[in-house]
Amino acid sequence: MSNVIIVGGSVVGLGAALALADHGHQVRIIERSADQPPSTVEEAASWRRPTAPQFLQSHAFASLGCNLLRDRARDVYDGLRAAGAGEVNLADYSPPTLGDITRRPEDDDLRMVLSRRSTFEHVLRERTLARPGVSVTTGETVRGLVASGNRVTGVRLTNGTAIDADIVVDATGRRTAAQTWLAEAGLPGRDVTSESCKIVYYTRYYRQLSERPPGPLNRGFGAGGLWDHYTAVLFLGDNRTFSISLGVLPEDTAMKGLREEEAFTRAVRATPLLAGWVAPGNSEPISPVYAMGSLDNSLRLPVDGRPLVQGFYPIGDSLCTTNPSYGRGVSLGLTQAFMLADLLAEHPVVDEVQAREFTARSTQMVRPWYEEAVANDRGRAALWEATVQGRQPQRPPAGVVTFGTAVAAASQDEEVWRRVANVMMMLKPPSALYADDEIRARVGKVLSGGPPPQLPGASRADLLAAVSGDLVAQ
Numbered sequence: 001m002s003n004v005i006i007v008g009g010s011v012v013g014l015g016a017a018l019a020l021a022d023h024g025h026q027v028r029i030i031e032r033s034a035d036q037p038p039s040t041v042e043e044a045a046s047w048r049r050p051t052a053p054q055f056l057q058s059h060a061f062a063s064l065g066c067n068l069l070r071d072r073a074r075d076v077y078d079g080l081r082a083a084g085a086g087e088v089n090l091a092d093y094s095p096p097t098l099g100d101i102t103r104r105p106e107d108d109d110l111r112m113v114l115s116r117r118s119t120f121e122h123v124l125r126e127r128t129l130a131r132p133g134v135s136v137t138t139g140e141t142v143r144g145l146v147a148s149g150n151r152v153t154g155v156r157l158t159n160g161t162a163i164d165a166d167i168v169v170d171a172t173g174r175r176t177a178a179q180t181w182l183a184e185a186g187l188p189g190r191d192v193t194s195e196s197c198k199i200v201y202y203t204r205y206y207r208q209l210s211e212r213p214p215g216p217l218n219r220g221f222g223a224g225g226l227w228d229h230y231t232a233v234l235f236l237g238d239n240r241t242f243s244i245s246l247g248v249l250p251e252d253t254a255m256k257g258l259r260e261e262e263a264f265t266r267a268v269r270a271t272p273l274l275a276g277w278v279a280p281g282n283s284e285p286i287s288p289v290y291a292m293g294s295l296d297n298s299l300r301l302p303v304d305g306r307p308l309v310q311g312f313y314p315i316g317d318s319l320c321t322t323n324p325s326y327g328r329g330v331s332l333g334l335t336q337a338f339m340l341a342d343l344l345a346e347h348p349v350v351d352e353v354q355a356r357e358f359t360a361r362s363t364q365m366v367r368p369w370y371e372e373a374v375a376n377d378r379g380r381a382a383l384w385e386a387t388v389q390g391r392q393p394q395r396p397p398a399g400v401v402t403f404g405t406a407v408a409a410a411s412q413d414e415e416v417w418r419r420v421a422n423v424m425m426m427l428k429p430p431s432a433l434y435a436d437d438e439i440r441a442r443v444g445k446v447l448s449g450g451p452p453p454q455l456p457g458a459s460r461a462d463l464l465a466a467v468s469g470d471l472v473a474q
C-alpha cells in the first residue's frame with residue numbers, strides 16, 4: 001500500500017482521501033486554510049473559504065457523482081440524507097408538455113442529492129476523516145515538489161520542510177501552482193488550454209417558509225431557465241434552504257447592480273418562474289449576494305510527446321474546469337478520485353505504466369466535457385452579446401444540435417428529453433446528444449414546426465429596469 005499526500009483538502013481532495021483510504025492506502029491531506037472546520041451544518045453554511053470562493057455559490061450535484069457516492073461511499077450518501085439533504089429523480093420532473101412519460105429501469109439512475117455545497121463538503125469531510133489511515137494537516141501550504149529523475153517523491157512546504165510520499169495528488173483547484181512546481185523541480189510542465197466561460201454569477205441563499213414549493217420545479221433539483229441575455233436558476237438545498245443564482249455576461253456593466261440585495265430581489269421578481277419563491281411570506285433571505293467571475297473552461301494535460309511525470313496526479317479543478325452552469329465539477333472530480341484508487345489497485349507500482357494509464361483515463365474522462373462546455377459557452381455568449389448590443393443573433397445552422405436546440409426540443413420529444421437529462425447528469429457522454437443521428441433527426445423534426453414555446457423569462461428591458469430600480473410596479 002502507498003503513502004499518499006493529497007495537496008488540497010476541499011471537496012475533491014477529501015473524495016480522493018476517502019477513495020484511497022478505502023483501498024488501504026495511508027493518506028495525508030495538506031490544506032493551506034488554517035480555519036477551524038465547522039462541526040455542524042449551520043456552522044458549515046457560514047464558513048468562509050477565501051481559497052475556495054465557489055464554496056459560497058449554488059451547487060447542483062449531478063447524478064454521476066451522487067450515484068458514485070451511493071455505490072462506493074454509502075455512508076456519505078446516507079450521511080447527507082441524515083444531515084437534511086433531499087433526493088429527487090429527474091424522471092419525476094419531465095416537462096408537462098410531454099404528458100406521462102414511460103418510465104424505464106435506467107431512469108432510476110437520474111437521481112440527485114439536494115444539498116448546499118457547504119453541507120455536502122461538511123458531511124464528506126466528517127466521513128473521510130473518520131476513516132482509518134487518513135490524517136489532515138491544516139494551515140500548511142505546499143510550495144514545491146521533491147523529485148528524483150522523472151518521479152515525484154514528496155512535497156516541500158512553505159516553511160522548507162520536505163515530506164516524502166510514494167504518490168502526490170494535486171487537488172489544489174483551479175488556481176493550482178503545479179506548473180511552477182514542475183518547472184522548479186525540472187520536470188515537464190502541463191499543456192494548459194483555457195477559454196473564458198463569459199459569465200459572472202450572483203447568488204443568494206434563502207430559507208423556505210411556505211409549506212409547499214411556492215413555484216414550479218421545472219428542473220427537478222430546482223427551477224429556472226436560460227434566456228437570450230441571462231440565466232436564473234433556483235437550487236433546492238438541504239433543510240428547507242434554497243439558493244438563486246443569476247448569470248450574466250461579465251461585460252454587461254448594467255447588471256453590476258445585481259450585487260445589491262434590493263436589485264437582486266427585483267431581478268428575481270422580474271423572472272416569472274422564480275418570482276413566487278421570493279414573495280413575502282414564502283421565504284426569507286439568509287445570506288447577502290455573493291458574486292463570482294473570472295471563470296474559465298480549462299484543461300491541464302501532459303504535453304504530447306514529452307516524458308510523463310511519475311507519482312504526481314492532478315484531479316478535480318486542477319486538471320479541468322468547466323462552466324459551473326453545467327454542474328459538472330464535483331462529479332468529475334469524484335470520478336477521478338475513484339478512478340485513481342482503482343488504478344492504484346491495478347497498477348500499484350509507481351512507474352511509467354501507471355503514469356500513462358492515469359493520463360489516458362483522466363484525459364478520456366475530462367476532454368469531452370471540456371469541449372462541450374467550450375462549444376456551449378461560445379454559442380450562449382454570442383447570443384447574449386447580440387442581445388445586449390441590440391443585434392440580431394446568429395442562429396445555429398440547420399441540422400446542428402446545440403445545447404439550446406436540444407433543450408428546446410426536449411419539451412416536445414421524450415427521447416430527446418431523456419438524452420438531455422442523461423447528458424446533463426453525466427450518465428452519457430456529450431456525443432450521445434450532439435453527435436447522434438437519431439437525436440439530430442428528432443431535434444430537426446421538432447424545430448421544423450417552428451421554435452417550441454420559451455419558458456417565461458424577463459425581457460432585456462424588464463431586467464434592466466429591475467436592476468436599476470427604474471420600475472413602474474414590481
Ligand SMILES: Cc1cc2nc3c(=O)[nH]c(=O)nc-3n(C[C@H](O)[C@H](O)[C@H](O)COP(=O)(O)OP(=O)(O)OC[C@H]3O[C@@H](n4cnc5c(N)ncnc54)[C@H](O)[C@@H]3O)c2cc1C
Nearest residue numbers: 008010012032051054059060142173316317324327329330
Ligand atoms: C460559481 C461556481 C458554481 C459551481 N457550481 C457547481 C455545481 O453546481 N456543481 C458542481 O458539481 N460543481 C460546481 N462548481 C465547481 C466545483 O465547485 C469545483 O469543481 C470544485 O470545488 C473543485 O474542487 P477541488 O477540490 O478540485 O478544488 P477547490 O474546491 O478549489 O479546493 C482547492 C483546495 O486546495 C487548497 N490549496 C490550494 N493550494 C494549496 C497549496 N499550495 N497547499 C495546500 N492547499 C492548497 C485550497 O485552500 C482549497 O481548499 C462550481 C464552481 C463555481 C466557480
